Amino acid sequence: MTMYAFTFFIQAERTEESALFTLRWFVLACVGFLAFLAIQVLPSLETMATSPEERVMDRGQARETALQAAAYRWGVRADEVERLRLTHLSDSTAVGYLEKTKLSQQYEKDWDAALPTDVYRADLQLADGSLLQLSLHMESGKVVAWRWLRDGSGGKRTAGGSPEKTLQSWGFDPADWQATGETAEDGALVYRPLKGALGEAKPELLVKPGVELTYRLAVPDAFAAYLAEQKRLASRLSAIGFILPQIVLFVLAIAYACACRKWTSFRRGRVIAAVYFLLYFAFTLNMTAGFRSQASGEGLPADDAAVSALLIANGLILAATALVTYFAAVGGDGLWKKMGRSLWPRWTEPDYGRTVLRGMRRGYALAFILLGAQSVIFVGLDRLLGAFTSSDASQSPYNLTYSWLMPMIAWCAALSEETLYRLFGIGLVRSWLLGGARLLLRREPSPRAASLLTLAAMVPPAVSWAFGHVGYPIYPVYSRLIELTILGVLLGWFMLRFGLITVLFAHAALDATLVGVQLIFDGLPLDWISGLLSIALPALVGGAIALAHRWRRGGAVLTPRSPA
Numbered sequence: 001m002t003m004y005a006f007t008f009f010i011q012a013e014r015t016e017e018s019a020l021f022t023l024r025w026f027v028l029a030c031v032g033f034l035a036f037l038a039i040q041v042l043p044s045l046e047t048m049a050t051s052p053e054e055r056v057m058d059r060g061q062a063r064e065t066a067l068q069a070a071a072y073r074w075g076v077r078a079d080e081v082e083r084l085r086l087t088h089l090s091d092s093t094a095v096g097y098l099e100k101t102k103l104s105q106q107y108e109k110d111w112d113a114a115l116p117t118d119v120y121r122a123d124l125q126l127a128d129g130s131l132l133q134l135s136l137h138m139e140s141g142k143v144v145a146w147r148w149l150r151d152g153s154g155g156k157r158t159a160g161g162s163p164e165k166t167l168q169s170w171g172f173d174p175a176d177w178q179a180t181g182e183t184a185e186d187g188a189l190v191y192r193p194l195k196g197a198l199g200e201a202k203p204e205l206l207v208k209p210g211v212e213l214t215y216r217l218a219v220p221d222a223f224a225a226y227l228a229e230q231k232r233l234a235s236r237l238s239a240i241g242f243i244l245p246q247i248v249l250f251v252l253a254i255a256y257a258c259a260c261r262k263w264t265s266f267r268r269g270r271v272i273a274a275v276y277f278l279l280y281f282a283f284t285l286n287m288t289a290g291f292r293s294q295a296s297g298e299g300l301p302a303d304d305a306a307v308s309a310l311l312i313a314n315g316l317i318l319a320a321t322a323l324v325t326y327f328a329a330v331g332g333d334g335l336w337k338k339m340g341r342s343l344w345p346r347w348t349e350p351d352y353g354r355t356v357l358r359g360m361r362r363g364y365a366l367a368f369i370l371l372g373a374q375s376v377i378f379v380g381l382d383r384l385l386g387a388f389t390s391s392d393a394s395q396s397p398y399n400l401t402y403s404w405l406m407p408m409i410a411w412c413a414a415l416s417e418e419t420l421y422r423l424f425g426i427g428l429v430r431s432w433l434l435g436g437a438r439l440l441l442r443r444e445p446s447p448r449a450a451s452l453l454t455l456a457a458m459v460p461p462a463v464s465w466a467f468g469h470v471g472y473p474i475y476p477v478y479s480r481l482i483e484l485t486i487l488g489v490l491l492g493w494f495m496l497r498f499g500l501i502t503v504l505f506a507h508a509a510l511d512a513t514l515v516g517v518q519l520i521f522d523g524l525p526l527d528w529i530s531g532l533l534s535i536a537l538p539a540l541v542g543g544a545i546a547l548a549h550r551w552r553r554g555g556a557v558l559t560p561r562s563p564a
Helices: 003-014 023-050 059-074 092-100 104-110 163-169 221-259 270-286 288-295 304-338 352-385 408-441 447-467 478-498 500-521 527-552
Strands: 081-090 118-126 131-137 143-149 177-183 189-193 202-208 212-218
Touching (some): 023 500, 059 081, 059 143, 163 202, 288 304, 304 408, 408 527, 478 500, 500 527
C-alpha cells in the first residue's frame, strides 16, 4: 500500500460525517459517470439508433395479440378461453452461448425475427380442457412457436398433415431445412437449417404435425455442461458464503443489540425494517409472472400451487430478513457508539433534515464513482476472465405486473444491505480486530494500526455481501465475487467517511440508476418515463424526508452548514 493510500484510509478513520465534500470528489464523480456512460450506456444507445422502430409490446397488447392469433389460426373464440396466463421466457443457455462467443448481433440479424431467444408465452386454458400455448415475438407479435398440451377435445382443431406442410404453413421453406433423424423427448421431429450455423451451435425446429412447432438453439454439449456446473457452483457458494453467514449475523445482531443497549435504543431500525419489508413484499407480489417463469417446467405452464408456494416462501424469507435488518440496525448503532463513533444521526436531532439533504447529494456523487468503478471492473473481467452474461426472466421487467414499480428494489437493497453489512458487519469485525489487538499489545493500538484494522474489517462483510449475488446470470460466477467485493469495500469506506445516511443514498442511487437505464432501454411504451423517475427517486425521497423533518420541527429553515 502506498503512503498516499495509507494516509487516505487514516483520514477516513478519523474524519467525522461532516467532512467537507471537496472538489476532488466532484471530479471523481464526473469521471465515474463518464466511464459508466461510455461502457454501459452508449452500447445500448447504438443499438437503439440502428433499430429505432423496434418497440416491445406491453403485457396488455401481448394478451390481445395472443387471443387474436388463437382465433385466426385455430378458430378459438375468446369466450372459449377460461384463463390466459402471460409469461416472459428467455432461453438463458442460448443467450449465454451467444454472449460468450460474441454472436449475439449475428443471431439478432439472421434469426431473431423467426426464432427469438426471448418471447411472451401465452398459455390459453380452454373450456374443453385443451391448453393452447403460443410463443409471441415480443416486438412484432408474430407467433413463433406453438403447442397443444393436455388436449381433451378428442382431436378437435389438431389436424396436422406432414411435417413439411407444417413448416411451409408457418413460413419455413422445407428446402432450407433438413430432418436430422432425431426426435425430441416428446416425439417431435428435429430439423436443422442447411445454412446459418452460429459457431458450434445450430438452430433447431421441433415439429409434430397438429401438435407442436417449437424451436431451440442447440449449443455444444461442453458449453451446456459448463453452464449447468456454474449454476450448481453458484448455489453452493450462495449457501456457504451468504445464507450461512446471514444466519450467524442474525444471531450476533440479536446478541450485540442486547449487549450494546446502553449506547443505543431498541426503537432504532424499526422504520428501516418496516419500510424494507413493505416495499419488498409489494415488489414480490408485483412479480408473480416472474415466479411463474421460474416455476415453469420444460415447456409446461407453472402450476398455481408452485407459484403460490414460491410467493409464500419469499414472504417468509422477507420477514426473516426484515428482522435481521432491525437487529443489525440496533446492534450496529450500539457498536459504533461504544467505539466512539456516531455514524447514524437520529430523527430528533435538530439538523437531521440538513444531514439527509447533504447525504442525498453526496450519495449521488458517490454512486457515480461506484458506477464508474463497476464499469471498469466489467471491462477488466471481460478481458482477463472472459466474463459474460446470460439472462434470467424471473428478474425481468416484462414479468412485472407494473414495471414502473421496479425502482422499489433499489431502496430494498440499500436499506437492508447497508444496515447489515456496512453498519453492523464492519462494526462487528472492527470491534473484534481492535479487541484482539488490545489483548496482544496490552494497550490501545496506534491510530495507524487502528486504520489498518478498520480497512481489514471492511473485507469480510464485503465478501459475504458479494456471495449473496453469485446467483445472478454472470459467468464465471466468481467474477461477481470480485466485482462486488471491491464495491463493498468502497461502500464501507464511504460509510466511515460520510456516515450511514450518505451510504444509504449512494447504494440507492447506484441501483436506481441501473434500474432506470434498464427501464429506459427495455422498449416498453412509457417505461422511459419510469426510468427517469427511478434515477430521480433518491433525490425525491431525500427532499421529502427533509421537508417532513422541517414540518415536525415547526418549519425551521434548512440551510446547509457546509458545502456538499
